[in-house]
Structures are given as structure tokens and as C-alpha cells.
Amino acid sequence: MIQRAQWKTPHEIERIQEAKLARLIRQAWNKVPYYRELMAGAGLKPEDIRSRADLRMIPITTKRTLQSLALKDKIAAGTDIDRCRISYTSGTTGTPLEIYAAPSDATRMNLSWGRAYLANGMKPWYKIAAFIGQARAIRRKSWYEHWGIWRRHEISTWKDPEAWIKDIQRNKPDVLVGYVMTLKLLAEAIQAKGVQDVRPKRIFHSSALLDDPSRRFLESVFQAPVIDFYGADEAGCIAWECPRCSSYHVNSDLVIVETTKRGETTRPGEEGEILVTNLQSSTMPFIRYALGDIGTLSAKISLCGRGLPLMERIQGRIDDFIVLPNKRKISPHPLYHCLDPVPGIRRWRIIQTDVHHLVVELEGGRAFSSDTISRARANLVQLLKNEIEIIVRIVPSIPVPPQTKFRAIQSELSKDLFL
Numbered sequence: 001m002i003q004r005a006q007w008k009t010p011h012e013i014e015r016i017q018e019a020k021l022a023r024l025i026r027q028a029w030n031k032v033p034y035y036r037e038l039m040a041g042a043g044l045k046p047e048d049i050r051s052r053a054d055l056r057m058i059p060i061t062t063k064r065t066l067q068s069l070a071l072k073d074k075i076a077a078g079t080d081i082d083r084c085r086i087s088y089t090s091g092t093t094g095t096p097l098e099i100y101a102a103p104s105d106a107t108r109m110n111l112s113w114g115r116a117y118l119a120n121g122m123k124p125w126y127k128i129a130a131f132i133g134q135a136r137a138i139r140r141k142s143w144y145e146h147w148g149i150w151r152r153h154e155i156s157t158w159k160d161p162e163a164w165i166k167d168i169q170r171n172k173p174d175v176l177v178g179y180v181m182t183l184k185l186l187a188e189a190i191q192a193k194g195v196q197d198v199r200p201k202r203i204f205h206s207s208a209l210l211d212d213p214s215r216r217f218l219e220s221v222f223q224a225p226v227i228d229f230y231g232a233d234e235a236g237c238i239a240w241e242c243p244r245c246s247s248y249h250v251n252s253d254l255v256i257v258e259t260t261k262r263g264e265t266t267r268p269g270e271e272g273e274i275l276v277t278n279l280q281s282s283t284m285p286f287i288r289y290a291l292g293d294i295g296t297l298s299a300k301i302s303l304c305g306r307g308l309p310l311m312e313r314i315q316g317r318i319d320d321f322i323v324l325p326n327k328r329k330i331s332p333h334p335l336y337h338c339l340d341p342v343p344g345i346r347r348w349r350i351i352q353t354d355v356h357h358l359v360v361e362l363e364g365g366r367a368f369s370s371d372t373i374s375r376a377r378a379n380l381v382q383l384l385k386n387e388i389e390i391i392v393r394i395v396p397s398i399p400v401p402p403q404t405k406f407r408a409i410q411s412e413l414s415k416d417l418f419l
Contacts, residue, residue: 002111003118005253010307016253018051020279025049028285031076034069035285052256055288056265060275062290063089063097075100075284084283087233088340096340099233100284108280109236110142112254113229116240117150119249120227122175122202128152129168129200131178133337135382157182157334158383161189168198176222177204180214181321181331187221200224206231209314230295230314234286235278239311244304248311250297254279257311258288259297268299269312323413324387325355332409338379344372347398352411358384359391363398 005016028035029046039045042059049055066074071081085106088096101109128150135158145151153171155164157179164186168176176183183205190198200222206229218226230239230248235255239248250257256279258265259272266272274295278286298310322330339348339360346365352358362376373392380390 002108002115002253006115006119006249006306006308008307010309013253013307014052017256017279020253021052021055021256021277022046022050024277024279024282024285024287027076027282028287031078032285033073034066035287052258055256055277056258058288060260060263060288060290061286063292067097071100076282079283089233096336097234101281102283105280105283108254109278112237112251112280113231114150115251116229116237116249117204119240120202120204120225120243122150122204124149126150126174126201127171128175128177129155129171129173131155131157131164131176131182131333133157133333135334135337157331160328161185162193165189165193165195165198169195174200175202175204176200177206179331179333180205180210180218182333183218184214185329185331187218191221198222202227204229230311232276232291234281234289234291235276236280238276239314242302242304242306242310245300245302245310247298247300248314249302249306249308250311252309257295257297259295266297268297271296271313274314321411322350322352322358322384322388322409323355323411324384326387327355328387330384334383335380335409338383339376342372342375342379344368345376348376348408349398350409352413354413355388357389357391359393361393361395361398363395 005013008016026046029039030036038059038061042057044057048057079100079102081100084100084102087099087101089099125148130152132154134156136156142152153173155167176186178186183203189195201224203218203222203224203226205226210226210228215226215228228241228248229237231237237251238255238257239250241247242249256277258275258277259270260266260275261270261272271294274291274293275288276286276291277288293314295314296312298312300310300312302308302310321332322335324330335350339345344365344367345362346368347363349361350358351361358380360376360380362373364372373394377390377392384390
């Protein structure tokens, strides 16, 4: 079904989108107190929202709003929490959001990634090595892996690049999946050591901005194409690079993407803040949800024959590396996993001014205690191996500049150190 849907006409896909939107809005109104109150406060009822244009009448929801709500107010009544998949946002705003998805929701979001993989030449029998930010992988195989389909092996970014190389040499994956900073560290280590037997068929990048120099560098080292995906835990695979269209296809039968500026919808070709409505999020709805990213929708006609609309660009800030005194570079990815799960942290920020000191600012929230500080420091020490002095500062608030993506990790070191 999901494979066939992408080849329908734009009009047919719009009809699919509208049917799913109507179902999502009814579900949110009937079972989720937050959205019922949000819509009622705007003078709306479910029957008022029948199309993408109608959706604009619903006020925007932010991560901060959802974080402030009790669980019972933001997930569907009757949800069996024990059966839900629980995930966390990456923390690019400094504060993670806990996300609940019933098995059916999670499966449909996984399919959104699968379609993008297939469109970019990934065969079902390819083995995947995926970089993760956790210290160690604890996961059960998906049902399709038992059939030999897209078998996935996870590599922790807490380990050093030499360990990554050995892992890849041992498991011989066909595909690498990761974040640009991590992939660059791997490529640099391969280049420095003259490794010749790490040759994936494809590299898939997701999260943050994949800049052109980084893409060229990765392709030159791995001798494989790098394909960029735009996704989020809140919405699955939102958009993906098309090999023929030189743009990103939006999975518009699964998610609605809007761009706005100062609350007003922007035109195609004009950049704006990205809002997503996840049409598969019946458990914990995301309706007109602000991701904190800036992007540009396109009015171009698809060249590949797909009816899915196009997105021109996805802007974002390239996260900073952390550099240790021995010149070892740490990708920002595992730093999020050091601090995001610690109870009591409302927001955090890491600032590096020299290679000997790392300032960690913590804004306390509910359940903040001395144990919060101890756990945060212990996690960072475990990752950084006591090679840098960690200075923890408790601050009353960490301001988020308007109209910009909050930088949870900031380096004031010379950029020459990262090249």
C-alpha cells in the first residue's frame, strides 16, 4: 500500500491525506484532552478541519507545551502504556520530549523510512550498521529481520573510531546509517589509517544539516553515494532525497508539512519554520507541531513520476564537535544521550572555550536534586574519560533565541581544529 501510494497523482495523494487527517482530528478531539481544549479554544470542531488549508486554523503546538502537560492530557484515553514504544527527541532544543507510540503507529512510521530506503537503491537483503548515541544497544529484532530483511546492527558513538572500524570490518554491512559528525569522524579515521576494506554500497544520513563539503568528503572516502533523509522521532521519515528530482520528496500521505513565518504560511520557495502533522500519530498526536527547523517547500513538478510533493532545502545548524586535549574529537550525538535521560533537567547547554574545559549549564526542572548533577557529571565523565575538566553550572534559565534553532552544544574554538 505505502509503496503504491507514492506513484498516485498529487490529487489522489491529497485525498488520502485528507481522509487520514479527518480521522486523526476526530481521534484527537475524542480522546486527547489537550487537543480538544486547543481546538475548542479556537472555536473549532472536528468537522471544521477537512483539508490542509483548514488545518491552519488550529494553533501551533510546541515541544515545550507538550512537555508541560501531564501524560493523561496528551495521549489517547485508553492507551495501554505498557505496549507502547517510548522514544525521546534528539534534544537539539536542549530538552528531550518523551514520545509514546502504539505498535501500529510505530510500524507505519517504520514503513515511511522503508520507502525512502527502497527509492534510493537499498535492497531488502542489505545489512545495516546504524550509529546510535546510547552507550550500548538494547533492542529486539524487528519481525522482518528474522526473515533476513534489513538486518540491523548498532554501533555506539561512545566508542572511538578505531572500534567503529573493527566493528564494521567484522560485520561487513552493506549500508551505513548515521549523523554527519559521526560519519566524518569515521571517514577521517579510515583515511588516516589507510583502511581499504570499509566499502559500503550506500550511506544514509539523518539528523542535522548535511553540508556539501561534508557530503563530498564522505563520498570520496567511502566511494559510495550519500543520501540525506529528514526525519524526527515525532513524525518518522518526513522527507528524503530523490535520486532524479534533486530535491526532497515529502511523505505527504503520512505527514503534512507546513512552513510559516511569524505565524503566517509561507509560499513555495520561501523559507519558514517547519510544522508537521503526523497522520500516523493516533497514540500521542502531533498536530501543527513546530520542530524548530527551517525549510523551504517547492512548487517544482516531480521528474521521477511520483505524486509526492517536493521540498527544496532543509536548513539547520551544524553542531559543534567537542575537542579533547589529545585532539580527539567527540561528535555531539552521544552528548545528548548523556544528559537527556537524567531526571530533573529542564534544559541544558554545553559550551567549550578551550580544549581543557567544558562548561555544562543545567536549568533545573521538576525532580531536580543533587543526584541530577551527580548523574549528569558521571555520564559525561564516562564518555569523555576524564580527559577534560567538566564545570557544571546551575543556572535559573537558558534562553532560547527567537526564530533560531537552539544550540545545545557550542564551541568557541577555532574551526581549524575540526577540519
